[in-house]
Amino acid sequence: MEQNVKPFEKFFSGSHLILGEAGSGKTKLIWSILQNREYVKENTINIVLTDSEKRMWHDSHQNPVTTIDPYDSDISWATNPSKPGIYHCACDYAPRIITFLECLATWAIRNEKKIEQKVRIFIDISSKIWMLPEFIEQVNRLHFIASSQEENSIEIWAVLGSLKKLTNQVKPIFACINLVLMNPISPSWIDELKDIVGIQCGNLRDKLDGIQVGKKEGYYYAPSDDRDLYFQSN
Numbered sequence: 001m002e003q004n005v006k007p008f009e010k011f012f013s014g015s016h017l018i019l020g021e022a023g024s025g026k027t028k029l030i031w032s033i034l035q036n037r038e039y040v041k042e043n044t045i046n047i048v049l050t051d052s053e054k055r056m057w058h059d060s061h062q063n064p065v066t067t068i069d070p071y072d073s074d075i076s077w078a079t080n081p082s083k084p085g086i087y088h089c090a091c092d093y094a095p096r097i098i099t100f101l102e103c104l105a106t107w108a109i110r111n112e113k114k115i116e117q118k119v120r121i122f123i124d125i126s127s128k129i130w131m132l133p134e135f136i137e138q139v140n141r142l143h144f145i146a147s148s149q150e151e152n153s154i155e156i157w158a159v160l161g162s163l164k165k166l167t168n169q170v171k172p173i174f175a176c177i178n179l180v181l182m183n184p185i186s187p188s189w190i191d192e193l194k195d196i197v198g199i200q201c202g203n204l205r206d207k208l209d210g211i212q213v214g215k216k217e218g219y220y221y222a223p224s225d226d227r228d229l230y231f232q233s234n
Contacts, residue, residue: 004210005220008232011039012223015146015156017174019163019189020182020219026159027054029180029219030122034086035062043117046086047077047104049097050124053090070096078103081119094129101138108145108154115153124159127166136170143173163192176201179222183215203227 011033020026030048034040040063048057057065063086068077070091077087078100091097104121121142129135139156146154158173160166166174175198181189190208197205207222207229221230 005212005229005231008219008221008230011221012178012226013152013155014178014224015143015152015173016158016178016180018157018159018180018182019193020161021184021186022161024182024184026161026182027052027124028056029182030124030157030159031056034065037062040086041118043084045081045084045117045119046122047081047120048086048088048122048124049100050088050090050122051092051094051097051126051129052124057088057090070100075100075103078107080107082117084117094132094135097125097129098132098134098138101135101142105138105141105145108142112145112148115149118153118155120155120157122157122159127160127162127164130160130170131165131167133169136167139170139173163189163196166196171196172198176204176224178224179204179220181211181220181222183218183220185211185213185215185220187213 018026018029027050034046034048040046057067065086065088068087068089070089070093081104089100108115123139142154143156146156156173174196179193190211190213193208194205201224204222204224210229211220218231218233221232
């Protein structure tokens with residue numbers, strides 16, 4: 001199966017799951033994506049929600065990053081995201097993160113038919129927060145609107161280090177999603193992903209069989225709406 005893997009070319013439109021062990025470079029990948037001028041167009045809104053601070057976000061030169069104070073009274077970037085750019089919000093207080101997601105989900109629902117600019121929401125949050133019912137509720141609300149947009153005007157980029165702690169309430173979000181698997185890949189991930197991927201994305205399940213477990217660097221990319229599997233070396 002390995003000979004059918006193509007060199008990585010680009011990220012497809014739509015929501016993504018970035019899966020990788022601690023230290024595999026998940027956050028750095030997000031940063032590099034958002035520093036790509038060809039990918040981040042001038043009229044896109046990119047929001048990064050994370051529970052850990054990384055210095056790299058303060059060294060963004062090609063595409064400037066607006067650092068959000070999570071305790072500022074002005075949260076218009078979440079209640080009414082309208083100004084293009086990159087917004088980075090680091091907060092380790094789960095209720096606050098949930099509030100931001102609730103604001104974004106409510107905005108998306110109210111503007112379901114009027115969203116013109118592409119909005120990407122990167123959720124780089126530890127697995128323990130993904131277990132909270134309140135968090136899952138807001139992500140599901142956001143996913144409902146994102147999945148109903150014909151032109152993928154809203155994208156959710158979820159970043160996870162493990163699938164084991166995901167509840168059945170949140171797994172449907174990943175049933176038909178673009179997959180980014182960071183090396184080294186745990187063999188258990190393949191079986192876990194096959195259990196999560198829906199029958200409507202059978203080609204995605206087949207592509208998982210083409211992944212060579214054992215590589216140390218780079219990542220595999222399995223788009224949900226494309227027949228090919230891709231690999232990006234470091």
